Structures are given as C-alpha cells and as structure tokens.
Amino acid sequence: MITIVQCNKEIQGILGLQDYSDSIKYRPIIYLMEQEISDGYLVENLLTRELVLLTKTEYNLFKNVHFNEKFMKFFVQHWFYIPEKISEKSIYYILSHNIKQKRPKLGINRKNMFTIFTTTDCNARCPYCYEQGIDAISMDHKVALNTAKYIESSHMNHTKIHLKWFGGEPLLNGDVINIICDYLTNSGVDFHSSITSNGYLFDKYADKEIIEKWHLKRTQITLDGTKDFYQKTKNYVNQDKHAFEKVIANIQRLTNIGVNVVIRMNISADNEKELLSLIDYLKVTFNGNKHLKIYSYVLFNEGSQDTAPMTLSQREQACEAFKKIEKKLSDSGFGIYGFRFPSICTSHCMADNGSSVCITPTGYLTLCEHHPNDEIIGNIYEGITDCSTIKSWSNRLPETAECITCKYYPQCITLKKCPSFSKGCDNFLRLRKELLTKFTMENAYKKYLKEVPCEKSNQQSQRRSRIHGKTNTE
Numbered sequence: 001m002i003t004i005v006q007c008n009k010e011i012q013g014i015l016g017l018q019d020y021s022d023s024i025k026y027r028p029i030i031y032l033m034e035q036e037i038s039d040g041y042l043v044e045n046l047l048t049r050e051l052v053l054l055t056k057t058e059y060n061l062f063k064n065v066h067f068n069e070k071f072m073k074f075f076v077q078h079w080f081y082i083p084e085k086i087s088e089k090s091i092y093y094i095l096s097h098n099i100k101q102k103r104p105k106l107g108i109n110r111k112n113m114f115t116i117f118t119t120t121d122c123n124a125r126c127p128y129c130y131e132q133g134i135d136a137i138s139m140d141h142k143v144a145l146n147t148a149k150y151i152e153s154s155h156m157n158h159t160k161i162h163l164k165w166f167g168g169e170p171l172l173n174g175d176v177i178n179i180i181c182d183y184l185t186n187s188g189v190d191f192h193s194s195i196t197s198n199g200y201l202f203d204k205y206a207d208k209e210i211i212e213k214w215h216l217k218r219t220q221i222t223l224d225g226t227k228d229f230y231q232k233t234k235n236y237v238n239q240d241k242h243a244f245e246k247v248i249a250n251i252q253r254l255t256n257i258g259v260n261v262v263i264r265m266n267i268s269a270d271n272e273k274e275l276l277s278l279i280d281y282l283k284v285t286f287n288g289n290k291h292l293k294i295y296s297y298v299l300f301n302e303g304s305q306d307t308a309p310m311t312l313s314q315r316e317q318a319c320e321a322f323k324k325i326e327k328k329l330s331d332s333g334f335g336i337y338g339f340r341f342p343s344i345c346t347s348h349c350m351a352d353n354g355s356s357v358c359i360t361p362t363g364y365l366t367l368c369e370h371h372p373n374d375e376i377i378g379n380i381y382e383g384i385t386d387c388s389t390i391k392s393w394s395n396r397l398p399e400t401a402e403c404i405t406c407k408y409y410p411q412c413i414t415l416k417k418c419p420s421f422s423k424g425c426d427n428f429l430r431l432r433k434e435l436l437t438k439f440t441m442e443n444a445y446k447k448y449l450k451e452v453p454c455e456k457s458n459q460q461s462q463r464r465s466r467i468h469g470k471t472n473t474e
Contacts, residue, residue, distance in 0.1 A: 144176035148183035225274030
C-alpha cells in the first residue's frame with residue numbers, strides 16, 4: 001500500500017486520527033471512490049481527500065475488511081473504515097460545522113469577489129443563451145465610477161479582491177472596465193480580474209491594458225465546434241466570416257502574454273463529432289500550451305426560450321458524449337481536472353458563499369450572475385438591504401433516499417434556487433462528479449510517478465555527497 005495524497009490538512013486538524021480497537025467491528029466508509037489502474041487500485045476517501053494505491057490482492061482484502069492488525073489500524077485511523085454502527089452523515093455534519101466555524105466571517109456588507117455586468121448586450125446570438133429576452137443595457141461612466149467606490153468601501157481590507165467581468169459580452173463596454181480599474185488602483189485596492197467572454201473583441205485592447213491595468217489572470221471563452229459549426233452557432237451580429245480564426249488568434253495572443261484561457265465546450269444534442277474534431281484542431285494549434293485548459297458541459301436547454309429541452313434519449317446521448325469528450329480532453333493534457341484535493345464543500349457557488357456579489361449595469365446588487373434583473377438584494381449606493389433574499393439562496397433541496405448512500409455527499413451542495421438543479425441531482429450531475437474525481441485521482445498518481453524518480457535521484461545524490469564529504473575528511 002502506498003499513500004499518494006495525504007489527508008487534507010484542514011480536515012485532519014478537525015478529525016485527527018480515529019481511535020482503533022480490535023473489539024469493534026468496522027466497515028468501509030461509503031464515501032470512497034475506487035479506480036482500477038494497471039498497478040492495482042486507487043482508492044480515495046471523498047471525506048478526508050486521502051488517496052492510496054492498493055495492489056489487487058490488497059484491494060480484495062480491503063473490500064472484505066480482512067487485513068492484518070497493522071493495516072486495519074491504518075484504515076481505521078485514516079477514516080477509510082468506520083465502526084459498523086456509526087453514521088457517515090454524523091461524521092460529515094461534525095466536520096462541516098467545524099469548517100464553517102473556522103472560516104472567516106466577512107459580514108453582510110463585506111465582500112472579496114465582485115461580478116460586474118459591464119453590459120447585458122452581446123455581439124453574438126447563441127441559440128442557447130439564458131439571457132434571451134433581457135433588455136440590453138450598458139453601464140454608463142457614472143455608474144462605473146460609483147461601482148468602483150462601492151467596491152472600495154465594501155471590500156475586505158488587506159485582501160486581494162477578485163473582479164469578474166461579465167455580460168452579455170463585457171468587452172462591448174471596455175471603457176467601464178478601465179474606469180473601475182483606474183479608480184481602484186489609484187485608491188490602493190489590491191485586485192486581480194477574470195472575464196467571461198466570447199473572445200471576439202480582445203484585439204481592441206492592448207497587451208499593457210489587459211495585463212497592467214485590468215490585472216487579468218483568467219478568461220473563459222466558449223467554442224461550440226469547428227469553424228462552420230461555430231460560425232452558425234455564434235451568429236455574430238456583423239456576420240464576420242472569419243470570426244472563428246479571429247477568436248483562435250485572440251486565444252493565442254492571451255496565452256502568449258500569460259493570461260490563462262479556459263475554453264468551455266457546450267455539448268448539445270448534435271455536436272459530439274464537432275467537439276471531438278475541435279479537440280484535435282486545438283491539440284495541433286495549442287499543443288503544450290501551459291496557459292490553456294478545456295472543459296465541456298451539457299446544455300439541456302431548460303433555460304432557453306428558443307430551443308426545446310432535450311428529450312430523455314437526447315439527455316442520455318449527451319451524457320455519453322460528455323464521457324467521450326472529457327476522456328479525450330484528459331488524455332490530450334487540456335483537461336481542467338489536475339491533482340488538487342480541496343476540503344469538503346461548504347457552499348455551492350457565489351450565490352451562497354457569503355463573500356461574493358454581482359453588480360448589474362444599473363448598479364443593483366444580486367447574488368447570481370443568472371439573475372441580473374431579479375433577486376435584487378440592494379444597490380451600490382445603499383449597500384445590501386434585503387437579507388431575506390440572501391438567506392433564501394442558502395436553502396438546499398430536500399435530501400432524497402439516494403443522498404444517504406451517495407459517495408459524493410461530502411462534495412455536494414444542491415441549492416433550491418439554482419438553475420443547475422432544476423431537475424434535482426440528476427444522472428448528469430453525478431456523472432460529472434464521477435469523472436472529475438477519477439481524472440483527479442489518475443492525474444495525482446501520474447504526478448506521484450514523476451516525483452518518485454526525482455526523490456530517488458535526490459536521495460542517491462545526498463548519499464554520494466555524504467560519502468564524498470567523509471572521504472575528504474579522512
């Protein structure tokens with residue numbers, strides 16, 4: 001048995017080592033993800049985030065709780081085994097409560113992440129856009145200046161804050177980005193920013209502006225297929241026949257100046273082959289580019305006004321496509337699933353994490369970027385005034401019978417108001433968690449294999465140095 005990833009330090013500090021007794025009957029905790037590989041089995045505890053490698057023989061013994069005392073003691077102390085009569089959820093609740101208590105309390109009007117709608121207008125007309133029907137409004141210079149003042153007065157002191165530019169297409173109104181960034185810089189506010197964009201308009205802005213003024217660290221850009229499919233889906237207002245090439249050139253430029261680009265691939269009922277071909281194209285174009293990552297997501301069209309929701313068979317087909325696409329992304333090196341093993345979830349997103357707020361083009365405050373026109377909790381002039389709406393975003397969906405035995409429970413928060421959970425915790429959401437976990441496990445093991453030769457080489461080098469030093473002394 002080999003430990004690949006140690007228990008998460010935050011969790012370890014709360015749970016510590018579980019007491020072992022040879023008089024107690026134990027069983028495997030249900031929060032286990034198992035992955036067969038050529039060297040045996042990877043087993044991750046999704047509660048503690050510890051990852052071990054077992055040989056096939058060890059794995060069979062592990063499943064049957066039939067180890068000798070030495071190994072039994074390890075698996076009990078490290079929470080892979082728990083007493084038969086103990087509930088996993090009781091352990092999770094204790095852990096979750098303690099983690100929440102340890103997290104800093106920002107206060108109702110203190111935030112460190114601000115999502116700013118520069119505009120709700122867009123230069124593309126994607127058929128799946130959830131903002132269809134929303135009035136196209138752009139933030140004016142006065143609101144932009146007052147937005148900057150609000151951020152200055154409400155951000156956490158001595159903390160680098162995150163500005164997230166959003167739209168519509170936020171680059172249609174880049175002037176307000178400059179106004180806000182200039183004000184915050186002159187006021188001594190430490191910040192970095194990210195942007196969600198279609199990538200078409202980046203060539204309007206200079207490298208120095210993007211890096212030194214906006215402090216842009218990351219951008220997300222959506223590509224739905226290769227050129228012809230992309231052009232048809234985006235349906236740009238100006239009907240540019242070379243929009244695909246322009247966006248690819250902008251992605252190349254951004255990565256060249258050190259901006260991390262995340263490409264999102266939206267899976268529909270009919271674009272599986274397009275996205276697989278797109279991965280091949282991107283691999284040739286960006287092979288080895290350390291600033292580029294790619295992920296996919298299924299669009300079931302529940303929130304679209306112009307596209308009918310997927311049928312059950314289409315949903316199943318899309319989920320199969322998702323598995324193929326994510327596997328290909330992982331094999332290509334572009335997958336977003338690295339080898340990070342964060343603590344358990346205590347919030348789902350910006351809407352319920354207590355540290356974020358969205359600012360609309362007219363200066364209203366909301367918690368979710370999917371709700372620029374409603375769910376208003378205040379404005380940039382008076383701050384947050386509606387605590388009841390804030391509280392409502394923390395309400396979770398009722399737990400089902402499946403939750404009791406679900407291995408993903410420590411990593412799952414389902415919000416009643418979130419559009420992602422309009423059908424509850426469905427097969428796609430579980431599939432996404434499964435693939436994310438397995439790819440993370442595999443990549444952590446690959447990282448371990450790379451580090452092992454280095455460790456052996458360093459040990460040999462130190463041994464030679466000691467011998468050489470001894471010889472010189474003599």
